[in-house]
Amino acid sequence: MATLMISATKLIKDTALSGSVDNDLIHPYILLAQDKYILPVLGTDLYEKIKSDINSGSVAGNYQTLLNTYIQPALVQFAFAEFLPVLRI
Numbered sequence: 001m002a003t004l005m006i007s008a009t010k011l012i013k014d015t016a017l018s019g020s021v022d023n024d025l026i027h028p029y030i031l032l033a034q035d036k037y038i039l040p041v042l043g044t045d046l047y048e049k050i051k052s053d054i055n056s057g058s059v060a061g062n063y064q065t066l067l068n069t070y071i072q073p074a075l076v077q078f079a080f081a082e083f084l085p086v087l088r089i
Contacts, residue, residue: 033078
């Protein structure tokens with residue numbers, strides 16, 4: 001399974017999405033936003049390092065600060081923007 005830098009739960013909690021949205025529908029848009037917006041800014045090496053740390057549960061120090069303070073808030077908004085056009089109300 002692909003590594004997500006945010007959870008679907010975080011996306012729902014931090015945006016106008018409600019709990020009635022299926023998490024499985026959200027995952028592809030989180031991945032799309034990561035690849036489309038976060039990867040070009042971080043570069044491949046840093047992007048892969050952070051994903052590797054997330055997978056191993058060892059994100060710490062400056063990487064943790066980068067992830068929590070900058071990447072995750074931006075990714076929430078990018079993923080929401082990608083998901084919004086396909087959301088059925």
